[in-house]
Amino acid sequence: MEHMKYIESKKNDEIKQLKKLSATKNIRKTGTYMIEGFHLVREADQYEQKFLKLFVTENYADDRLVKKYYDIATTVSEDVAEEMSETKTPQGIFAVIKVADVEDSPKLSGKWVILDDVQDPGNVGTIVRTADAAGFDGVITSLNSADTYQPKVQRSMQGSQFHLPIYRMDIKKAIKLAQDSSMKVYGSEVDKNAKPYNKLAKADDFALIMGNEAHGVSREVLVNCDENIYIPILGKAESLNVAVAAGVLMYGLQSL
Amino acid sequence: MEHMKYIESKKNDEIKQLKKLSATKNIRKTGTYMIEGFHLVREADQYEQKFLKLFVTENYADDRLVKKYYDIATTVSEDVAEEMSETKTPQGIFAVIKVADVEDSPKLSGKWVILDDVQDPGNVGTIVRTADAAGFDGVITSLNSADTYQPKVQRSMQGSQFHLPIYRMDIKKAIKLAQDSSMKVYGSEVDKNAKPYNKLAKADDFALIMGNEAHGVSREVLVNCDENIYIPILGKAESLNVAVAAGVLMYGLQSL
Structure with a gap:
């Protein structure tokens, strides 16, 4: 098995692009958004959301969930995780997910x-x-x-x-x-x-x-x-x- | 009637001391705390809290509430109000209030x-x-x-x-x-x-x-x-x- 891609510097272009994803207009424009934290990433996986990318710090590298998304996963330094995070104490796991397709005029009930x-x-x-x-x-x-x-x-x-x-x-x-x-x-x-x-x-x-x-x-x-x-x-x-x-x-x- | 005291610079010593009042340990030590915003200040007045100081920007100078506390009121610049405020859009009215005396072993009911x-x-x-x-x-x-x-x-x-x-x-x-x-x-x-x-x-x-x-x-x-x-x-x-x-x-x- 090859090693996962690794990003060490928070000045990396991909990281800079991801930071912009928190702005609503960019979420709607790209049709993608980022979630953060193990609980949320696991829920997204369990409820079959479409994962486009996964970023984890090294302590997650052997996790079963991370292995499932090996092809789209990247390891990042703690420094990068801090840069990506919206919280003060990042858990070090982030997923970029496709915005769900929603019907324009759904039928409601309940x-x-x-x-x-x-x-x-x-x-x-x-x-x-x-x-x-x-x-x-x-x-x-x-x-x-x-x-x-x-x-x-x-x-x-x-x-x-x-x-x-x-x-x-x-x-x-x-x-x-x-x-x-x-x-x-x-x-x-x-x-x-x-x-x-x-x-x-x-x-x-x-x-x-x-x-x-x-x-x-x-x-x-x-x-x-x-x-x-x-x-x-x-x-x-x-x-x-x-x-x-x-x-x-x-x-x-x-x-x- | 004399003019109220006026503070223009956010580097003023009194303002610096007030900024420290948001730390819990200083609130408990001094037995005083600061509240901000017209609604809260009016409620505090109405429910007879003990006011020690009142700080207002010039637009409040003629307010009835401010006149009531004229002796302890200070006018501050917009700059100082921004420095004092915990919010992004300060209303420009702040009161320093005495922490309420509370009984050590109150009788509860209800x-x-x-x-x-x-x-x-x-x-x-x-x-x-x-x-x-x-x-x-x-x-x-x-x-x-x-x-x-x-x-x-x-x-x-x-x-x-x-x-x-x-x-x-x-x-x-x-x-x-x-x-x-x-x-x-x-x-x-x-x-x-x-x-x-x-x-x-x-x-x-x-x-x-x-x-x-x-x-x-x-x-x-x-x-x-x-x-x-x-x-x-x-x-x-x-x-x-x-x-x-x-x-x-x-x-x-x-x-x-």
Whole structure:
């Protein structure tokens, strides 16, 4: 067996190109993105994502997963791993993966979350992870939400991105798709005039819309929903963090 | 009326000293901490926190709140505000506040959250904010949890730190205090052998323990709990983010 290709210098051209992959526009342009960390790389492999490249530090060289991708694997120095990493303590394993092909107008069913311009990458990632945990069927992000292929979003999804479909489209189109599929569409808002979430009638197929951190779900969207719901504030806080609110609502609606 | 004191240079000694206040050890040593942003400063004023200093950029100079604290207020340049700020787009208003006096052995009642070494500042802050929203009566953080006076924690609490008591003590002492006050103590874990949270008997007085991001609630703590509970994972995710889990549990236990 030949030795794997080895990159020692962080000034290497290939490494410089890879660093650019964290920018959303380059992800969409190249149709590829990078994930980092053993857990995520293993999940991607297990859920049959298309690997284009694998980069590992020497301590991973004998790993079974790395051997599987031997033909596309490169060993890198600790120095290079630090340069590639988005974290302070890199694990030393990175994969470049093909962006999943997604249908333009998917048929929806079951329980979905739609994000109306949720902009913090940690919030978007955490909501996808929670949707997975709560047994939801998929997530749609509006065009101004944080891109789910961004490294920070990828990291907070913790592998859930491989467990359920994630689409990106205009929010109006998303609502139309859901309603065309006979799903109820619930807008969420911080407004006591909306319906408390735990008073909703149980539904098997619905889409739950979560809004922007500062402005919530836009008025334009709320008027098109079948029902608007809120989480009662029992103390003195003005609102909840959007990822926490999504969790309360997803589990709350699952146990109606 | 005299003009307020004005600081133009970010190399000013007072500003340099203030920058050091974000370090936990200095907060505890000086018994003071800094908060930033209009919303937080207004909440602190409204909930009668003890202001020691106020720093504002010129656009705030005529604000009613600033006039109230005229004697301890200083105007600073935009340059200084940027230097003082923990955010990328500073609002230009900062207050130095006295750390609240807290009893050493408070009497607890009602619904409390106890954090067993929750280390991410955003998670700790978000949990306090959620505890406030969910109508809980207070929060106790273990000695290895992120310090609630840290700027990042202060920011994510969004003013809830002024709405409910937050204590910091050894976790064993916290559990003993709760049990001595006839409260049920619930440990949370990611383990199907624990009890699903929605199957718990309703209780008016209880303490809910949330655990460290990587290791959960420690085994040593779990064995001392009256009941251990979990959030059913309905999909393929391995776990939930701790702040989301806290939200699901707090609202879930409130609606038993």
